[in-house]
Amino acid sequence: MAVIEISGLSRAFGPVQAVRDLTLELNEGEVFGVLGPNGAGKTTTVRLLNGVLKPDAGRMRVLGLDPASQGKEVRRQTGVLTETPSLYERLSARENLRFSGTLYGLGRAELEARVDAQLDFFKLGPRADDKAGGFSKGMKQRLALARALLHGPKVIFLDEPTAGLDPEAAHQVTQLIEQLSHQAGRTVFLCTHNLDEAQRLCDRLAVLRQGGVLALGSLAELGRTLWRGLWVEMDMQTALRADLRRDLTRQPGVQRVEGEATRLVVHVSREADIPDLVSWLAAQGARLMRVMPRRHTLEEIYFELQEQPEGRPA
Numbered sequence: 001m002a003v004i005e006i007s008g009l010s011r012a013f014g015p016v017q018a019v020r021d022l023t024l025e026l027n028e029g030e031v032f033g034v035l036g037p038n039g040a041g042k043t044t045t046v047r048l049l050n051g052v053l054k055p056d057a058g059r060m061r062v063l064g065l066d067p068a069s070q071g072k073e074v075r076r077q078t079g080v081l082t083e084t085p086s087l088y089e090r091l092s093a094r095e096n097l098r099f100s101g102t103l104y105g106l107g108r109a110e111l112e113a114r115v116d117a118q119l120d121f122f123k124l125g126p127r128a129d130d131k132a133g134g135f136s137k138g139m140k141q142r143l144a145l146a147r148a149l150l151h152g153p154k155v156i157f158l159d160e161p162t163a164g165l166d167p168e169a170a171h172q173v174t175q176l177i178e179q180l181s182h183q184a185g186r187t188v189f190l191c192t193h194n195l196d197e198a199q200r201l202c203d204r205l206a207v208l209r210q211g212g213v214l215a216l217g218s219l220a221e222l223g224r225t226l227w228r229g230l231w232v233e234m235d236m237q238t239a240l241r242a243d244l245r246r247d248l249t250r251q252p253g254v255q256r257v258e259g260e261a262t263r264l265v266v267h268v269s270r271e272a273d274i275p276d277l278v279s280w281l282a283a284q285g286a287r288l289m290r291v292m293p294r295r296h297t298l299e300e301i302y303f304e305l306q307e308q309p310e311g312r313p314a
Contacts, residue, residue, distance in 0.1 A: 040211065
């Protein structure tokens with residue numbers, strides 16, 4: 001089920017085209033990663049989808065609502081963590097959350113229960129009544145996350161959610177994102193420069209450049225778009241005989257064989273070639289200890305995409 005639908009969305013600031021003919025669709029319960037250098041249009045897109053900005057052209061729907069005309073209704077059902085979260089620094093952590101919950105219309109008893117739960121989850125309880133202005137960057141980030149999730153939003157927009165967090169807190173946040181999407185069915189729109197984090201968390205990704213989509217799909221789909229075939233690592237109990245190695249290069253789908261002794265790396269045309277290749281090797285008496293397709297990392301994919309000529313998205 002589509003939770004966010006964007007078609008031909010555009011927005012300019014004077015001569016600068018921040019978002020250009022953007023078309024995307026996000027499904028319920030998925031973590032959707034949005035990648036791109038600074039100025040690619042990520043933050044502007046989040047603002048458009050929450051009704052903070054109005055588009056110059058195009059159509060968008062969030063939970064069936066039009067953010068351009070129903071921004072208030074959209075924001076009641078979404079949670080937003082900006083890259084530089086604005087907190088009321090003269091208020092305590094508890095007061096920040098209470099104020100936010102009041103704006104969302106939470107009743108007093110429910111609000112107090114949720115505030116306590118968020119303070120506890122993000123380990124802010126011991127500093128709950130201290131002014132936010134005295135918090136470290138990491139503590140402010142945790143408080144901003146607690147505020148974004150306080151009202152149980154159906155769609156969550158996270159812009160660099162682990163920035164400034166120590167490894168333990170960052171791990172806690174990534175686990176939370178997985179729980180929100182895959183267990184609680186929330187949709188997460190994740191803007192990040194952390195490619196390792198995006199690779200671990202995201203079901204699908206969009207890579208933006210100058211406001212437009214450069215590439216869209218799962219990690220595997222993006223890899224197949226950029227490179228034909230794949231490499232397969234093979235560990236054997238004993239080294240393959242020279243005549244079998246020569247015959248291996250002639251098998252259907254095999255494009256290249258590298259490596260030596262008990263470790264071979266075979267380039268095949270497609271993933272479907274692997275079972276036949278393994279069966280052939282076993283029939284020749286080869287004792288395979290491990291067969292592992294080598295997947296392209298998101299880092300490899302991202303930088304390969306950035307090398308694509310202008311106007312030629314993958």
